[in-house]
Amino acid sequence: MRAAVEVRLPCVAGLFYPDSPERLAAEVSRWLVSGESRFAERVRALVVPHAGYAYSGATAGRGYGLLAEGRDVVR
DSSP states (O other): OOOOOOOOOOSSBTTTBOSSHHHHHHHHHHHOOOOOOTTGGGOOOOOOOOSOHHHHHHHHHHHHHHTGGGTTOOO
16 A cells, blocks of 8 residues: 655745746746857766756756756766
């Protein structure tokens, strides 16, 4: 028998990130802009900020976006 799974409701939705799932998805998609980087092939780790999206979303998205091309490659 499986135990019941409790889902915690977001307590800061609307404060540090949008409370609308559609708006949140649109913002994250906009931030995940891939770009050219001469370092992307050699990246072994990525440290990104994790403050509220309004403060660090664009920077974190840019970092993850640089890795988009090699996301299916495991070395």
